[in-house]
Amino acid sequence: xxxxxxxxxxxxxxxxxxxxxxxxxxxxxxxxxxxxxxxxxxxxxxxxxxxxxxxxxxxxxxxxxxxxxxxxxxxxxxxxxxxxxxxxxxxxxxxxxxxxxxxxxxxxxxxxxxxxxxxxxxxxxxxxxxxxxxxxxxxxxxxxxxxxxxxxxxxxxxxxxxxxxxxxxxxxxxxxxxxxxxxxxxxxxxxxxxxxxxxxxxxxxxxxxxxxxxx
Ligand code: ADP
Ligand code: ADP
Ligand code: ZN
Numbered sequence: 459x460x461x462x463x464x465x466x467x468x469x470x471x472x473x474x475x476x477x478x479x480x481x482x483x484x485x486x487x488x489x490x491x492x493x494x495x496x497x498x499x500x501x502x503x504x505x506x507x508x509x510x511x512x513x514x515x516x517x518x519x520x521x522x523x524x525x526x527x528x529x530x531x532x533x534x535x536x537x538x539x540x541x542x543x544x545x546x547x548x549x550x551x552x553x554x555x556x557x558x559x560x561x562x563x564x565x566x567x568x569x570x571x572x573x574x575x576x577x578x579x580x581x582x583x584x585x586x587x588x589x590x591x592x593x594x595x596x597x598x599x600x601x602x603x604x605x606x607x608x609x610x611x612x613x614x615x616x617x618x619x620x621x622x623x624x625x626x627x628x629x630x631x632x633x634x635x636x637x638x639x640x641x642x643x644x645x646x647x648x649x650x651x652x653x654x655x656x657x658x659x660x661x662x663x664x665x666x667x668x669x670x671x672x673x
Pocket of ligand 3: 591
């Protein structure tokens with residue numbers, strides 16, 4: 459199954475993707491994770507991406523579309539994948555369509571997680587991520603059973619440098635200005651399914667599985 463999971467920053471895309479890729483055993487393609495890895499490794503692409511990420515702005519398309527194209531052409535993506543955080547603009551969505559056409563693959567479903575803006579700020583400023591395995595927690599809503607250590611692997615948790623109030627405000631504005639239009643874009647293609655994201659993590663997961671079971 460070929461799926462896109464979308465929604466504003468903090469909607470729960472990464473959290474739900476972690477469950478879905480385990481349940482469905484499909485590759486998880488997160489552009490945010492790919493950029494953070496490149497930043498950590500200090501590659502030239504990482505250095506370029508970092509400038510934009512720190513400001514809460516989008517990394518330019520020539521970089522973003524390039525890494526997605528490369529990843530989607532790998533063998534494990536020929537049957538199924540879960541795209542998380544890409545596309546984020548109509549132009550990226552058009553590029554994705556061309557990439558998928560060139561490898562003769564079609565999308566099955568686009569899941570849009572809907573959460574109100576005030577909720578998103580609280581979620582993002584309280585987010586904590588495992589340094590080693592990338593598992594996502596929240597200080598109030600989804601704390602690790604092991605305090606400031608990851609309950610999956612024991613490594614330390616950290617706060618992303620772009621999860622400050624100021625950068626989150628920019629990211630939410632960028633979402634409204636550049637990404638929200640994708641809702642109509644995929645609605646027009648008959649692929650979009652809305653899921654209420656203001657419920658518990660497990661309830662949202664159940665809703666998504668229900669939607670995917672019906673496509
Ligand atoms: P995204 O990938 O869409 O930016 P995340 O999955 O990283 O979002 O979630 C953002 C924050 O909100 C994390 O701290 C996560 O633990 C928390 N979170 C995710 N889903 C829920 C939920 N259904 N209820 C409450 N908090 C949630
Ligand atoms: P979140 O989970 O909060 O939505 P991500 O981890 O997906 O955030 O993205 C973090 C940052 O990486 C974004 O603010 C942006 O700078 C960059 N980024 C991720 N995906 C894309 C994309 N598709 N296009 C442009 N920039 C992106
Ligand atoms: Zn971990």
